[in-house]
Amino acid sequence: MADDYKDPLSLLSAYEQGLTGYIDSPRDKAEFMESQPYQYFDEPNIKDSGKGQRALLWGYALKLDPKSFSERQTTGDCVSHGSRNARDVTRASAILARHQPFDWYKRGATEPTYGARGHGGQGMSPAKASKFERDVGFLARDRYDFGDLSKYDASYGIKWGRSGVPSGVQELCGKNKVGRITNVRSQGDLMDAMVNGYAAHSGQYAGWNSSPTGNIHRRSRNAWNHDMCICGYDDTKSHWPYRVWFIINSWGAWNSPVPDWPADYPPQPPGLIVTKDDDFDVCVRNGDCWVYGDIDGYPPQKLPDYGTIGLLSK
Amino acid sequence: MKNAFLIAALIFLGYSFLQPSGSPVPPDTPVVVEGPVSIALRSATSEDRRTVAAVYSALADVTERDATDRLLGTTQAWRSCHSAALRLAVGGTSLVGLYPGLDSAVEQVLSQFFTLDNQPISPELRAKIVAGCREVAKQSGG
Numbered sequence: 409m410a411d412d413y414k415d416p417l418s419l420l421s422a423y424e425q426g427l428t429g430y431i432d433s434p435r436d437k438a439e440f441m442e443s444q445p446y447q448y449f450d451e452p453n454i455k456d457s458g459k460g461q462r463a464l465l466w467g468y469a470l471k472l473d474p475k476s477f478s479e480r481q482t483t484g485d486c487v488s489h490g491s492r493n494a495r496d497v498t499r500a501s502a503i504l505a506r507h508q509p510f511d512w513y514k515r516g517a518t519e520p521t522y523g524a525r526g527h528g529g530q531g532m533s534p535a536k537a538s539k540f541e542r543d544v545g546f547l548a549r550d551r552y553d554f555g556d557l558s559k560y561d562a563s564y565g566i567k568w569g570r571s572g573v574p575s576g577v578q579e580l581c582g583k584n585k586v587g588r589i590t591n592v593r594s595q596g597d598l599m600d601a602m603v604n605g606y607a608a609h610s611g612q613y614a615g616w617n618s619s620p621t622g623n624i625h626r627r628s629r630n631a632w633n634h635d636m637c638i639c640g641y642d643d644t645k646s647h648w649p650y651r652v653w654f655i656i657n658s659w660g661a662w663n664s665p666v667p668d669w670p671a672d673y674p675p676q677p678p679g680l681i682v683t684k685d686d687d688f689d690v691c692v693r694n695g696d697c698w699v700y701g702d703i704d705g706y707p708p709q710k711l712p713d714y715g716t717i718g719l720l721s722k
Numbered sequence: 723m724k725n726a727f728l729i730a731a732l733i734f735l736g737y738s739f740l741q742p743s744g745s746p747v748p749p750d751t752p753v754v755v756e757g758p759v760s761i762a763l764r765s766a767t768s769e770d771r772r773t774v775a776a777v778y779s780a781l782a783d784v785t786e787r788d789a790t791d792r793l794l795g796t797t798q799a800w801r802s803c804h805s806a807a808l809r810l811a812v813g814g815t816s817l818v819g820l821y822p823g824l825d826s827a828v829e830q831v832l833s834q835f836f837t838l839d840n841q842p843i844s845p846e847l848r849a850k851i852v853a854g855c856r857e858v859a860k861q862s863g864g
Contacts, residue, residue, distance in 0.1 A: 509798075707796065707798055707840055708798060708840050709839070709840055710838050710839060710840060711797060711798060711801050711838045711839075711840050712838075713801075713829055713838070714801060714804060714828070714829050714832045714833070714838070715800075715801040715802065715803075715804035715805035715808070716804070716805075716808065716825040716826075716828045716829050716832075717825050717826070717829065718825065719805060719808040719809060719812070719813065719818070719825060720774075720808065720812065720817075720818060720821070720824045720825040720828065721818070721819055721821065721822055721823060721824050721825040721826070722818065722819035
């Protein structure tokens with residue numbers, strides 16, 4: 409198993425020293441966006457539905473997989489972690505909040521997505537990941553004939569970078585695809601997406617302090633070329649007197665949690681960043697923030713019944 | 723002409739002698755097979771019995787015919803079709819809720835033919851689903 413970075417602090421240090429996990433590629437972005445009819449998250453029917461609301465979407469993923477967000481990246485594959493977490497959070501929300509008839513099955517895998525980056529070095533553009541997950545698909549954390557992805561093993565993604573994801577693996581990925589991945593242009597649009605159950609991930613050159621200031625994490629002077637999952641927000645201003653966003657990092661427990669956590673909230677995942685709207689804005693303004701929707705879920709393994717219950721007798 | 727009436731009467735007389743003793747069984751009277759569904763429908767009117775039987779008889783036919791079209795590729799798809807058929811056929815009618823335990827009884831009969839595993843419908847599994855539906859129809863009196 410590849411383990412270039414042994415602990416959360418070595419990851420923090422590597423990113424601060426210039427490790428490029430997130431690659432800003434206007435070309436990949438243009439290519440992806442031009443390849444689909446819908447480019448931006450722009451849904452008139454739900455416009456402004458997120459304003460003044462909150463969406464704590466990571467809680468759904470934790471209900472279905474209590475160890476969600478526990479994986480710590482061991483190479484520069486943050487984009488595949490960010491996109492996987494966005495996928496999984498959206499899937500969990502679809503099952504628990506939108507009652508779609510899918511099974512959770514298992515946590516998503518990161519390796520095929522990272523293997524599709526198109527080069528042998530570290531880092532990936534989010535648009536490249538989006539294109540792979542839309543056109544080729546994704547896998548679950550499971551054992552396959554080609555290898556064991558039941559546990560995170562960065563070496564697969566590392567080795568596939570130069571040669572590409574093997575065709576047999578791509579074929580397996582084809583069972584599950586992300587149908588709709590759209591770019592987000594404003595915090596308002598992102599709130600609309602999240603309050604309707606769609607998570608996102610974004611790549612940007614920005615960093616956050618590992619110690620909270622008051623009850624939030626502020627932006628730091630040291631910036632990272634990094635991609636993370638945006639898993640929720642609170643615009644109610646009932647606990648924090650301003651809008652806050654919740655970002656899941658893939659470094660493990662790299663920071664100190666905020667001290668005053670609302671009692672009715674799901675638990676804080678390790679390494680969660682709680683950030684104020686002004687600090688968060690870079691995640692949207694940078695132009696590489698992607699909302700994940702319409703994911704091919706896993707069909708149930710067992711049917712709840714044969715389809716009669718409640719339809720003949722009350 | 724006299725001979726024709728005579729011949730007809732003789733035939734009728736002969737036919738009457740050939741009938742078994744007791745009241746004759748009309749050819750369209752259904753034979754009710756005993757089982758969970760027939761027990762649940764014990765107090766049912768013949769019209770309600772016919773309705774339930776018709777639904778499952780038709781569902782069996784549809785499932786059988788799908789062998790070529792493959793619209794019902796998995797048991798999950800079949801379940802959705804089953805639920806939709808029930809909603810369309812009896813949803814909102816007085817039949818719903820009139821016979822307590824009828825839904826569980828149908829489920830029990832179907833479970834004797836195939837499991838709740840969500841799986842692709844193979845020709846063998848299709849035959850079992852069809853047989854299950856026909857059994858429900860028979861127990862309903864169809």
